[in-house]
Amino acid sequence: MLSIIDIGSLTIALSLYIYAARARITDVVLFGDSYTAADGGVQWPWYLVGGAVCSNNLTPLYGEPDVSSGQQAWFIQDHIEAYNTSRQKLLLDPSSFVVVQFIGTNDVGIGSFLTADQAANVSLPDVADCQLNSLRMMHALGARKFILNSLIPLQLTGLYSNSSAPTIYYPQVHDGNAWNKGMYNLVHSLNRILSDGIDVLNAEWVGDGHVEWFNTYDLFETFYNNPALYFNGSIPANVTGHCHQCPDPNDYTKCGIGDCTLTERDSYMWWDELHPSEQTGRNLAAEIFRKIEGKSQY
Ligand SMILES: *[C@@H]1O[C@H](CO)[C@@H](O)[C@H](O)[C@H]1NC(C)=O
Ligand SMILES: *[C@@H]1O[C@H](CO)[C@@H](O)[C@H](O)[C@H]1NC(C)=O
Ligand SMILES: *[C@@H]1O[C@H](CO)[C@@H](O)[C@H](O)[C@H]1NC(C)=O
Ligand SMILES: *[C@@H]1O[C@H](CO)[C@@H](O)[C@H](O)[C@H]1NC(C)=O
Ligand SMILES: *[C@@H]1O[C@H](CO)[C@@H](O)[C@H](O)[C@H]1NC(C)=O
Numbered sequence: 001m002l003s004i005i006d007i008g009s010l011t012i013a014l015s016l017y018i019y020a021a022r023a024r025i026t027d028v029v030l031f032g033d034s035y036t037a038a039d040g041g042v043q044w045p046w047y048l049v050g051g052a053v054c055s056n057n058l059t060p061l062y063g064e065p066d067v068s069s070g071q072q073a074w075f076i077q078d079h080i081e082a083y084n085t086s087r088q089k090l091l092l093d094p095s096s097f098v099v100v101q102f103i104g105t106n107d108v109g110i111g112s113f114l115t116a117d118q119a120a121n122v123s124l125p126d127v128a129d130c131q132l133n134s135l136r137m138m139h140a141l142g143a144r145k146f147i148l149n150s151l152i153p154l155q156l157t158g159l160y161s162n163s164s165a166p167t168i169y170y171p172q173v174h175d176g177n178a179w180n181k182g183m184y185n186l187v188h189s190l191n192r193i194l195s196d197g198i199d200v201l202n203a204e205w206v207g208d209g210h211v212e213w214f215n216t217y218d219l220f221e222t223f224y225n226n227p228a229l230y231f232n233g234s235i236p237a238n239v240t241g242h243c244h245q246c247p248d249p250n251d252y253t254k255c256g257i258g259d260c261t262l263t264e265r266d267s268y269m270w271w272d273e274l275h276p277s278e279q280t281g282r283n284l285a286a287e288i289f290r291k292i293e294g295k296s297q298y
Contacts, residue, residue, distance in 0.1 A: 030100045052106065054130040058122050059107045067103045068134045080141060090142030098292055099138050102149035102216070103131065108186040109154070110170055114179060124186070128193040135201060139209050146211035147291060148198055150191045152220045155184040158242060158273035167273045168246035168255060191217055214291050215298040216284070220276075223269055223283060230283050233267030235260075242270035243277060 053059045055068045065071050081089040107127045111117050135146055154160050159169050160183040164176035198211045223230045227237030243265050245258035260268065266279040276284070290296040 030102070052103065053112075054103050054107055054127055054134065058126050058130055059112045059118055061106050061111055067101065068130050068137075072134065072137060075138075076141065092142075094142050094144040097143070098145045098147060099135070099143050100147045100149065100214075100288065101131065101134060104151045104190060105154065108151070108183070108190060110159070113186055114160070114182055124189055125193055128190060128197055131194060132197045132201060135211055136204075139201075139205065144209040146209070147214050147288070148194060148211055149214045149288075150194065150217045151187045152216050152276075153184075153224070154187050155180050156220070156224055156239075157270065166249040168249050168252060169273055171249040187217070212291065214288060214296075219284065219287055219298045220280075223280060227269065231267050231269060231277075231279055233260075233265055233279070234263040235267045237267050237269075239269040241268065242272050243268045244272040246272070 052064045052071070053061050053066055056063055056066045056070075065074070079091050081091055104127070106112065108114060108124075113124065131148065135148065138146070159167055160179055162176045162180040164173055166172050166174075195213050198213050201211050224239045227239045231237035231239070243260035244255065246252060246255040247257050248254045265277065268277045269280050271277045287296055287298055291298065
């Protein structure tokens with residue numbers, strides 16, 4: 001069974017919620033992919049769905065509500081008055097909230113570009129345009145502050161490493177070398193198109209709205225290259241392995257056998273072959289918050 005793919009956004013969302021509440025500042029509106037439904041009724045404008053993609057029309061994976069339509073529809077229902085009339089009005093002060101968009105992992109991976117499973121008429125620029133158009137639509141609704149996150153170095157994950165061994169996410173021998181280089185190329189290509197694209201958006205908006213690039217790629221490389229600074233569990237920091245184990249890639253019911261212990265968990269950069277650990281999520285949220293405050297180098 002292929003489980004839902006995300007990038008641990010729930011931890012990011014929860015951590016940002018705590019920071020923002022502490023600082024009594026802004027709302028943070030998050031769009032992206034994440035574990036679902038574990039948010040225990042906290043009222044906070046995030047719209048994160050495990051296994052989500054930018055558009056189900058372009059790169060359908062699990063049919064989860066996507067960033068460009070499903071998740072935006074939720075935002076509109078929650079925060080736009082008269083949302084289905086011509087007199088739409090944003091119920092939030094545009095200066096009081098930041099829209100953070102963090103999507104793309106599922107658009108490029110297995111079941112999509114990496115394994116040539118995308119539709120024959122879909123290309124990487126279509127996925128980038130989807131992301132940029134989602135920001136345009138939020139701008140049209142009245143949002144003015146945006147952060148667009150780059151893709152992480154997915155080639156550093158176990159799933160997209162150069163190992164050809166089966167994993168729980170892809171329980172078959174495959175060409176690890178081709179996957180590793182292919183993913184490196186996909187991530188760099190999409191990030192480059194997106195970062196060029198935000199210059200286009202900022203020029204379009206001529207000062208009435210601004211999108212910042214958040215370099216999640218470089219930040220994750222910093223974690224990877226300086227493990228001891230970021231990972232604080234009870235064993236030496238580990239950025240190559242992962243805590244959660246599935247000893248038989250063909251039997252997900254055995255997952256959990258051989259996991260690291262609770263006290264060891266925060267030593268790991270990765271939770272499993274694809275997902276960042278909770279501690280990585282905390283580190284990322286702390287840096288996104290510095291970004292919102294205008295104090296981040298990423
Ligand atoms: C607006 O949406 C509400 C609830 O979905 C519906 O009852 C109403 O008929 C809609 N109005 C228009 C003008 O479409
Ligand atoms: C791709 O082709 C399908 C029909 O085969 C069509 O429904 C879809 O709109 C096309 N997508 C793009 C991005 O042109
Ligand atoms: C995979 O990468 C590791 C280090 O990243 C390297 O030592 C190894 O030779 C590579 N294996 C293959 C098959 O390319
Ligand atoms: C590691 O640091 C984070 C803050 O970044 C903290 O929340 C967490 O409790 C720490 N973990 C351990 C095991 O001390
Ligand atoms: C990192 O963790 C993995 C478990 O996934 C383990 O096999 C490996 O030996 C660890 N590496 C280091 C340097 O501790």
